[in-house]
């Protein structure tokens with residue numbers, strides 16, 4: 001095994017005061033036999049007072065959210081930061097007395113830095129806003145507008161790889177000795193393939209470079225302290241100079257390879273521990289959520305000293321499976337595992353993201369099923385994330401660009417997204433599935449999401465409470481309590497398409513079951529004082 005070459009001396013200026021902060025280092029951590037940190041529940045207590053524990057996040061693909069109506073990028077069929085600012089009142093108008101806004105309190109912007117691709121996951125400049133989206137000044141204006149509404153802003157940070165057209169890689173490929181070792185080279189083709197059997201070694205002029213995802217995205221070499229120093233300064237730049245509140249960390253299980261072992265390596269965990277200390281030293285309130293698309297047992301090892309939260313992919317699949325099969329057991333099984341591996345709430349819940357078929361597609365176009373899935377997600381522990389358009393029930397399947405089509409603001413050819421022809425054709429269901437028609441309909445999915453978000457934001461037990469499953473003796477009924485200090489909320493879900501009568505022992509101290517009548521495909525949150 002190669003030794004991690006992250007040199008503390010390189011980072012010492014950035015890191016030194018973080019030891020006083022208390023989150024940076026833990027001596028003598030439990031380590032598994034592969035040299036990895038133990039799951040977070042074995043190492044950390046819950047941190048329920050952090051701001052993200054009270055947040056609802058909304059994932060925005062800027063290119064498809066809203067085209068601006070004034071300014072240099074207006075009406076060109078491409079979404080931009082000014083367009084997003086114009087639509088912020090839809091997300092949260094900052095006025096607690098109105099309830100016709102969605103009520104989200106934080107954004108995750110998919111990559112916004114300069115890139116030759118439509119999606120932006122291959123940047124050519126880590127410090128410059130993509131010109132299609134605006135300028136760095138536009139980003140600062142977005143931050144200001146969001147602050148006024150109580151919205152935090154996190155951005156996608158893609159550390160693992162950049163664009164093959166990045167000047168760093170072009171210099172490296174041409175043999176520039178300053179940049180050659182910023183990437184990973186081999187004179188011969190090492191011959192092995194990647195974690196999903198993809199080719200990872202790509203030919204460039206007489207040698208081979210490593211690119212985990214594809215030949216257009218070379219991996220950066222995080223065993224080179226110059227790369228580490230540069231990228232930690234990128235982190236500092238976005239937090240300090242640009243005013244971002246944190247990062248959604250793309251593909252972090254792939255950061256540092258150990259030959260053919262290419263994910264979840266001990267060196268990756270060690271690097272991220274240094275990253276985390278650096279971030280908290282810059283700003284103790286700065287936030288990191290990790291994308292580790294892997295089983296819960298692997299994901300949980302990143303939380304607490306590398307990431308604040310990580311996306312719980314297994315749990316998201318289990319929510320949708322439970323709704324589709326009308327059977328509570330997949331969700332119970334996944335959530336029991338999650339409870340064992342993470343401190344309460346230290347993961348991110350979601351239904352689908354920009355890489356996955358949309359929820360409405362997975363649920364066969366059933367609006368009541370989509371409401372139920374959202375009701376389950378917002379009743380679970382963990383910080384909820386939602387992907388743009390999910391709240392109105394946009395439906396889409398792969399390929400990826402179809403998952404990222406224009407936000408459907410209204411009916412009509414350009415769906416209210418732009419006055420010009422959009423960069424990609426909007427989905428045909430925009431005629432009926434759109435913000436304008438659902439806003440005024442109290443039975444719409446959008447109204448349901450607005451209510452759910454307000455319910456959660458007004459109930460500390462739903463946000464922070466420990467979860468305990470209740471026995472229902474009926475697989476069609478999902479029941480659990482959430483308890484936080486003196487508050488308890490009983491959450492009941494009828495997964496079936498017919499009314500269900502059920503009796504549930506809501507507390508061990510009680511002598512008798514309580515009878516409940518549950519409407520078809522329904523959710524109920526019942527608040528009480530903790531016993």
Ligand SMILES: [Ca+2]
Nearest residue numbers: 067073078080
């Ligand atoms: Ca535009």
Ligand SMILES: [Ca+2]
Nearest residue numbers: 095096098101
């Ligand atoms: Ca409001």
Ligand SMILES: [Ca+2]
Nearest residue numbers: 219254255256
């Ligand atoms: Ca890598």
